C-alpha cells in the first residue's frame with residue numbers, strides 16, 4: 001500500500017462508491033413493491049417446484065445501455081404479459097453487467113455514459129433506478145450477477161438471477177447464489193460442459209460462510225441458508241447447440257444422477273443460435289415441441305430481444321435507438337409473435 005495516495009501498488013486511481021445502504025435509501029423499495037417482488041419470486045419458484053405448469057420466459061436485451069429504451073421495452077412486455085400470462089411467466093432480462101471473453105464494454109453499471117469514463121457510482125444508481133422502475137410496472141426482473149459487490153446494490157429487486165457461463169464454476173459466485181432470495185439459473189460452461197452447472201447447483205443449495213461486503217460497505221463474514229431454487233441453463237458450447245431432444249435427455253439424466261432436481265432452461269441465443277439472432281425462433285419452437293411431447297424437465301427459455309433487431313457497434317458515430325450494442329437480438333415485433341404463438345400452442349395442447 002502507498003499510504004500517501006492510499007493506492008495499492010498497481011492502482012492508478014481509487015474513488016469511493018456509495019454504500020449499498022446509501023443507494024437503497026436514495027432509491028428505496030416501498031413495502032408494497034417489496035411484497036410484489038416477493039410474489040414474483042414465489043411465482044418463479046412455483047414453476048421450478050412443479051406447482052405451476054406455466055413456462056418461465058426470461059426475455060429482453062442482451063445488455064441494457066439506454067434506460068429509456070429499456071423502459072419502453074418493459075412497458076411493451078408488461079402489456080404482452082397480460083395477454084399470455086395464463087401460459088407464460090414473462091420475466092424481463094435487464095442485464096446491467098456483461099462478462100467479456102477478453103475486453104469490451106462491461107455494461108451499464110460499469111460505464112453508463114458508454115465512453116470509457118466508467119462512472120460506476122452513476123452506473124449503480126441508474127441501474128438500480130431502472131430495475132426499480134421495471135418492477136413498478138408489475139414485471140419481474142432478471143439479471144446476471146457478475147461482480148459480487150454489485151449484488152448488494154440490486155439484489156432486493158430481482159426475481160431471477162443468472163450466473164453466467166464464464167462464472168458458473170467460480171466458488172465465489174456459488175457462495176453468492178447460496179444467499180440470494182431469487183431463483184438462480186446456472187449456465188453450462190462455454191465449452192458446453194454441464195458438470196460445472198450441476199456442481200454449482202449442489203454448492204448453492206448448501207449454507208455457506210464467505211467473505212462479503214455488508215450493506216454499509218464493511219468487510220463481513222456472511223452466513224447463508226443455501227438456495228435450492230436453482231436450475232441449469234443450456235446455452236450450447238464450442239462444440240455446438242444443446243437444445244435438441246437427445247441433448248435434453250442427456251442433461252436431464254445427468255442432473256438426476258447427481259441428485260439435483262432435473263430442471264432445465266434453454267437459452268435460445270448464444271451457442272444455441274450460433275449467435276445468429278434469426279435462429280432463436282427455431283430453437284424456441286423446438287423446445288416447445290419437446291415440452292408438448294412430455295419433456296417435463298424443460299421449465300423455461302431465455303430469449304435475447306430488443307426493440308429493434310440485430311446489433312450495432314458501440315463505436316458508431318450515432319447509436320440507433322433500441323438496437324443492442326452487445327449480441328444481436330430479436331426485434332420486438334418478432335418477439336411478440338413468437339411469444340403469442342408459444343402461448344397459443346401451450347393453451348391448446
Ligand SMILES: O=C[C@H](O)[C@H](O)COP(=O)(O)O
Nearest residue numbers: 098099100101102104326327
Ligand atoms: O451475452 C453476451 C456475450 O455473449 C458475452 O457477454 C460475451 O461477449 P464477448 O464475447 O463479445 O466479449
Ligand SMILES: C=C(OP(=O)(O)O)C(=O)O
Nearest residue numbers: 099164165166187235270
Ligand atoms: C453472457 C451471457 O451468456 P453466457 O454466460 O451464456 O455467455 C448472457 O446471457 O448475457
